[in-house]
Amino acid sequence: MSGAIGQHRWQRFSVQQRLARFTAYLSAVAAVVWAARSVEIIPEFLADAPAQTADLFRRMWPFDWSYYGREVHAALIETIHIATLGTLLAIAFAVPIALLAARNITPSKTLNLIATFVLVATRSINTLLWALLFVAIFGPGALAGMLAIGFHSIGFVGKLLAEALEETPRAPIDALRATGAPPASILSKGYWPAVEPSFWGIALLRWDINIRESAVLGLVGGGGIGMALDTAQNNLYWDQVGLVLAVIFAVVIVTEIITSTIRERLI
Amino acid sequence: MNLAISAATMAIDRSLVIRHLYKEYTVGKPILRDVSLEIGGRGITAIIGPSGAGKSTLIRCVNGLAPATRGEIIFHGEDITKLSGKRLREMRRRIGMVHQEYSLVERLSVMENLLTGRLGYVPAWRAWLRKFPESDVAHAYTLLEAIGLEDFANRRADQLSGGQRQRVGIARALMQEPDLLLADEPTSSLDPKTAVEIIELLATLAASRDIPAIINIHNVDLAKRFASRIVGMAKGAIVFDGPPSALEDKHLGEIYGGQSWLE
Numbered sequence: 001m002s003g004a005i006g007q008h009r010w011q012r013f014s015v016q017q018r019l020a021r022f023t024a025y026l027s028a029v030a031a032v033v034w035a036a037r038s039v040e041i042i043p044e045f046l047a048d049a050p051a052q053t054a055d056l057f058r059r060m061w062p063f064d065w066s067y068y069g070r071e072v073h074a075a076l077i078e079t080i081h082i083a084t085l086g087t088l089l090a091i092a093f094a095v096p097i098a099l100l101a102a103r104n105i106t107p108s109k110t111l112n113l114i115a116t117f118v119l120v121a122t123r124s125i126n127t128l129l130w131a132l133l134f135v136a137i138f139g140p141g142a143l144a145g146m147l148a149i150g151f152h153s154i155g156f157v158g159k160l161l162a163e164a165l166e167e168t169p170r171a172p173i174d175a176l177r178a179t180g181a182p183p184a185s186i187l188s189k190g191y192w193p194a195v196e197p198s199f200w201g202i203a204l205l206r207w208d209i210n211i212r213e214s215a216v217l218g219l220v221g222g223g224g225i226g227m228a229l230d231t232a233q234n235n236l237y238w239d240q241v242g243l244v245l246a247v248i249f250a251v252v253i254v255t256e257i258i259t260s261t262i263r264e265r266l267i
Numbered sequence: 268m269n270l271a272i273s274a275a276t277m278a279i280d281r282s283l284v285i286r287h288l289y290k291e292y293t294v295g296k297p298i299l300r301d302v303s304l305e306i307g308g309r310g311i312t313a314i315i316g317p318s319g320a321g322k323s324t325l326i327r328c329v330n331g332l333a334p335a336t337r338g339e340i341i342f343h344g345e346d347i348t349k350l351s352g353k354r355l356r357e358m359r360r361r362i363g364m365v366h367q368e369y370s371l372v373e374r375l376s377v378m379e380n381l382l383t384g385r386l387g388y389v390p391a392w393r394a395w396l397r398k399f400p401e402s403d404v405a406h407a408y409t410l411l412e413a414i415g416l417e418d419f420a421n422r423r424a425d426q427l428s429g430g431q432r433q434r435v436g437i438a439r440a441l442m443q444e445p446d447l448l449l450a451d452e453p454t455s456s457l458d459p460k461t462a463v464e465i466i467e468l469l470a471t472l473a474a475s476r477d478i479p480a481i482i483n484i485h486n487v488d489l490a491k492r493f494a495s496r497i498v499g500m501a502k503g504a505i506v507f508d509g510p511p512s513a514l515e516d517k518h519l520g521e522i523y524g525g526q527s528w529l530e
Contacts, residue, residue, distance in 0.1 A: 175370035175436075178330050179443055180360030180387025188395045189383050193374040 060242025067240045071228045072247055078142050079224035079251075082217065083210035086149025091203060093150070094119075094158035101158065102165035104173075105191070119162070123155025127213045131222040145222030149210050157206055164198035165191060197266050208259045215248045279343065281308035281446045281479050283329065288338035290324050290503075298324045300503040302338070306447075311470055311480045313494035315487055317523050321503040322483040323367075326449045329481070330362045331355050342447065360387030363440030363478075365450040365469065369432040371424040371439075378420040380435055381407040384442025403442070410438040413472060430461035437469055441476070448473050448480040455485060462486065466493050487519065 013021065100106050101115035131148035138144045168191055176190045218226020225248060232240035283306040290299040298321045306312055314322045327333035329340055331347055340347040343361065350358055363384075371380045385403045386394055393399065411417045414434040424432060433453060440448060450469060454462035466482070470493045473480040484490050490497055491511040499507030499514070499522040507518045520526045 171366060171368055171370040172372045174332055175364070175366050175439075176372075176383055176386060178332055178359055178362075178364040178366075179384055179439070180356040180358070181383070182356060182386070182391055184391035185386040185389075185394045188391065189375070189379070189386060190372060193372050196374065 056238065057242075059238035060245075062239065063243040063246065064237065064239040065243065067228075067232070067237075067243055068247070071231070072225065072244055075218070075225040075228040076247060076251065079214045079217075079226075080211065082142050082145045082149055082214040082222070082224050083207060086146045086214065087153060087203065087207045087210050089146065089150030090153030090157050090206065093154045094161060097154065098158045098161035098165060099187075101162040104166055104168070104170075105187075115158075115162075119155040119158040121155070122151055122153075123159070125152065127152040127217065128220055128222075131217050131220045135221040140221030140223070142223035145214060145217040145224055148217060148222055149214055152213075153206050153210060156209075157202055160202045161195065161199060164195040164202075168194040200266050201263055204259045204262055208255050211255045212252055215251070279446060281477075282306060282342075283447060283479070283481075284339070284341040285325075285329075286339040286341070288325070288328060288340065289336045290321070290328055290333060291336045297336070298503050299328070299335075302503070302505055304498065304505065304508075306479055306481060309477060309479050310495040311473065311482060311493055312496045312498060313490035314481065314483045314498045314500060315485070315490050315522060316500035320500040320522075322500055323451050325500070326364075326451050326481065326483055329447075329449060330359050330364060356387055360443050361445055362447045362449060363443045363445035365433070365436050365440050365448070365453045367452040367455055369424075369429070369436045369456075371432055371435055373425040374423060376421050376423055377411070377416060377427070377435055378404075378407060380424050381410060381438050381442050384439040387443065407438075407442060410441055414438050414468065429457050430465060433457065433461075433465050434468065437465070437472065441472060445478060448478050450480065450482040450484075452483050452485065454489070462489065487514075 097115045097118055100111050101119060103112055106112060106115075127148050130151050131144055134144035134147045138147070172194075173186060173190045176186045181189070214222070214224050214226075216226045216229075218224045218228065219230050221227075225244060229241065229244045229248075232238075232244060283304075285302060285304040285306075288299050288302040289297055291297045302321075302325060314325065316322050324333055328335045329342075329347065331350065335348040338348065342358070345354075345358065347355075347358055372383065375383070379397075382394075382399050382403060385399060389399055389403070408417070408420070411420060414437065416431060416434055416438075419427070419431070424435065427435065436453070448469075453469065454465050457465060466484075466489055469480065469482070482490075482494070491514065494511060497507065497509060497511050497514050498505055499518060501522050501524070506521050507514065516526075516529050519529060
């Protein structure tokens with residue numbers, strides 16, 4: 001009998017492995033404790049928080065509906081314009097950079113690297129930082145906001161598009177090369193049909209994100225509905241702040257519904 | 268004028284000469300070793316051999332998809348191995364190719380896939396705007412009829428069956444009005460009945476246009492049935508070259524290795 005009790009001792013991990021796992025758990029707990037200590041929670045403020053929150057909501061309701069017609073509506077439209085034009089600007093820059101970044105289209109490693117660097121660099125700078133930069137150059141307003149949205153989105157659109165291009169099957173491309181097609185025709189008849197659904201999906205997703213991002217651009221002078229929010233907050237008109245927040249929430253939901261409906265049809 | 272052009276076309280020599288061709292993907296590991304082959308201006312030449320014998324590589328060297336390492340490939344009086352850029356593209360459009368897994372552009376319609384056969388002739392901007400010359404569209408409809416898919420012009424390629432896709436693949440190659448047809452395992456992903464139909468279609472269409480064809484094929488019976496000449500390859504070299512009637516079991520043993528599978 002090879003299966004007698006006590007004959008085999010089975011353990012999933014060796015002693016060293018168990019020690020290593022215990023150390024990893026201990027470090028994780030230590031890291032959380034350390035982080036929590038650096039947050040410096042003030043007990044009095046924490047105890048007071050529910051009352052403060054309730055007070056804030058009481059000041060917000062009822063909304064100052066007249067503020068919508070006076071300020072919010074125009075700012076809202078501007079926000080949507082900023083997001084849309086910013087997304088178009090991003091696509092215009094991202095397409096050529098994505099073509100340079102895709103290794104199957106641009107065989108030069110140096111160009112791939114430069115393009116990838118541009119994509120990473122634009123993406124790693126937050127929209128609000130781009131906005132501060134463009135407000136300094138062009139002054140406050142929608143133009144600075146649009147450029148901020150556009151430049152931050154280049155990395156997102158370009159990276160995803162480059163990945164879609166690299167996933168294009170090789171065989172149909174070879175078939176087009178075999179017909180003697182010039183590179184431009186191989187792009188338009190081989191690569192473009194393959195990445196078209198991804199392209200529209202990426203563009204819609206980015207537009208959706210940009211609507212949300214452009215809602216806060218006004219806080220740093222980038223135009224749009226954030227300007228109205230900033231003004232109301234500075235004046236301590238909480239009934240106006242409440243209205244703006246509700247409008248932003250509604251717009252985000254509506255764009256979410258629009259983009260997800262279109263995306264479903266694309267695939 | 269038209270008569271003059273067709274007379275000139277008739278006069279073009281459609282033969283292919285391959286001399287001492289070597290192909291290495293990794294230095295020191297040749298896939299093709301000293302392949303020399305003369306293909307006359309007509310008829311079907313079948314290349315048989317086991318996987319990895321270099322059949323695909325040989326065909327891809329002919330149209331430059333796989334650049335040759337050494338040797339010459341002479342077609343239309345030019346050495347294809349020396350061509351690049353625009354001159355290589357001009358050579359490629361004279362050589363039609365039918366691919367293993369159909370290699371259609373899946374999301375384009377059947378008609379658009381046929382018209383991609385004209386991309387070597389039509390400027391890129393016209394192709395982008397779908398403004399193909401009327402003669403190309405007319406030619407495409409004629410070919411659709413010839414392959415029995417006249418009702419499928421606006422169907423997307425990914426909605427077709429394997430056999431239908433390969434018919435489109437053949438029509439796309441013929442859209443180029445080629446002087447040479449290459450086919451790389453055109454039946455490998457088809458059922459036996461469809462495979463016969465596809466080779467038959469390929470043979471008929473090539474013969475009616477007087478285009479010589481080189482077909483890589485696994486199926487020895489199909490090769491014997493439709494080809495006028497059989498070339499056997501093993502380990503990157505030609506080990507048999509002759510008419511189907513001359514192909515005996517001892518040759519097959521030499522091409523594929525071993526004897527037991529032949530019994």
